[in-house]
Amino acid sequence: MIGEWVTERLPENWRWIVTTRAAVGLALLVAMLSVVIGIINIETGGVSGPLAPHVPEAVQDAAGFTGALTGFLMVGSALALRRGLRAGWWATLLLMPLTAAQGLLQASQYSYPLVVLSLVSMPTLLLTRRQFDRSLSLTTTQLAAGGALVGVQAYGTFGAYALADEFDGIDTLLDAFYFTLITSSTVGYGDIGPETEMAIVFTMTVVVLGVASFGIAIGALVGPAIQARISKTLGIMTDSELELLENHVLVLGYGDLTEPIVTELADADEQFLVVTRDEAAASELSERDIRVLSGNPSDEGPLQRAKIENARTVLVATNNDAEDALAVLTARELRPDVRIVTAATDRENTAKLERAGADDVISLAELGGHLLVRSALGSDESPVVSRLLESE
Template sequence: MVGARIVDRLPDNWRWIVTTRASVVLALLVALLSVATGIVRIDQQAADFGPLAPHVPVAVQDAVGFTGALTGFLMVGSALALRRRLRAGWWATVLLLPLTAIQGLLQASPYSLPLVVLSACALPTLFLTRRQFDRSLSLTTTQIAAGAALVGVQAYGTFGSYALREQFDGIDHLLDAFYFTLITSSTVGYGDIGPATEVAILFTMSVVVLGVASFGIAIGALVGPAIQARISKTLGIMTDSELDLLDDHILVLGYGDLTEPIVDELHEAGRQFLVVTRDPEAASALADRDIRVLTANPSDEDPLQRARIESARAVLVATDDDAQDALAVLTARELRPDVRIATAATDRENSRKLERAGADDVISLSELGGHLLVRSALGEDESPVVSRLLEDEQPSNAN
């Protein structure tokens, strides 16, 4: 709450800096620096580092070099989640930023100083933009089960091989058991750790079978839907199951400069609506804003039927092309004679044509603009609003 108030009070020329995009960019920079410094630390010797090196054990420096690179890759994932404005991505970044800063300090390297500074600078920005990351991460039952299966198989292999460590060559610690399980279930199999008895061989075979199955299921359930959703958003394609959920919605046929304010108002009001446009770039931009969009010709019958015009509450048509709008209105009226259709005419002479096409309400932009300008010049546009506000305040003042 306090961070959001600070952002609201920032001047206009500074407010754009503390934005969602700034948080995403800072998280990505921290991720790249974490990976880079981790690789540099692995490649260098402790003697090559600065004055902090003698105070940090070499084993710790080596460990944070490897884990720093791993943390950097995790930061890339959290930055992508931030880009989607996911709340889970915000929490993951908040937890990872102090870790990258600590790893930078423990690397005891002058190369890691920018990592520490940038991690410290990214945290305040992240807290200031906290309210911007309000989208929840929704996982299906299949995705949860696939993730649980993957974790369960790794736990089964780790604790099982550790319990049978006397029957394996090379397993002395729990870390050895986890290493063996990971390379075995992923079918890498370096051969440095192997079973020495028949029981250990049978156990290793079970880890291979279960590991391959769990990896395959996890990739299909966790990664597959994300790729499919991204492709669908890019192409503006909605699945039939998503379209079937539409009910009592508003259809916005076509997209242009006149349509943008309509979409913004419907989106801010939380209305259920669907935009049908033939412009793939516009469809991709709308999909990135989590707005339902269908890439198709709004004057064709099939897209409107797929958009469930039979259950639509109303139809809005307002683009820069009156001729295309008339075709869209005509098609919508033929498919749904009882639906209310509202449209706008960029040319005053086209108002009657749109009415004859089947529109219930046609707003002439030239007439509306002239009317509003006259009322504004005479000061008449304010009087109804002011009087209404005064009427609303009278009872409270009387009390």
């Protein structure tokens, strides 16, 4: 891709300047400018620019309406960019040249800053392409709801157009779509109405199906986003997010010992989930975009919600050997074949944790002593320490 080719040839200091935050900020600025300028040109007709004599007035008016609409669409794509979604990057990349073209067609002096900003923003968007790599995951319910909404609008549009002779005011396919959208959304301006019994029955079906499809679509598409925002604030994951977990590392507990584990897993780009009953820690982890589930790591319910049956391995690190043992027992009971690794803060509890069901138990005190000696003598000067570390 062009963006990757240019990025690889940029000096290192320039790569720091071109950030994802700049891409999101520019996209939002273009979106707001497109909306404002579109509304200004609709209301006032704008101040004619050099291109005005070459662009039909009807095209200028249409470009004003569509420019405002494109601006609102770009607000959505910018918000998707903020979440790091690849779909948001593609949507913004397609909308940027569209806003520039609409600015030119508006042929107003107000529109030229929009054209310039759109063209300037595109290289920044291309240079940050690799930063937007998160996929957009839609559930079967969401796909079905979106399909139902589109299907009802198509049914109403083509049905009304086919029955155009039985309606007052439907002459084109656009009229039919307008009638369907206004009717199914229950706005009903009354400028288009049925004149025969067949048209009345058809209009009733459009109302019923339209209201149902709008309600289902809002519940399925918007509801999870609201739930996810509330869940993130409370430091928990939604059931739809938990359903996607597979072959992940399950980290039970959170504390001073767990933070390096979380950092290591994040740096390794591993899929993992932290289960902790510390609500403050859960909220903090969630703000860092780390998957977290609020609950007791030694209870069956949270571990089942955390999809322990799909987990690749379980790391137990509650900073308390007794709590570790309970968590290990619960995890082993729910998933006899999973690999469980834990740490013992007290060396005497190593054997107890192994009897509880842990496959590997790391003694922090013993390992710390080995590392101190190795650091003092040098790794090559202490083969005994090396063998001890390998045995750990």
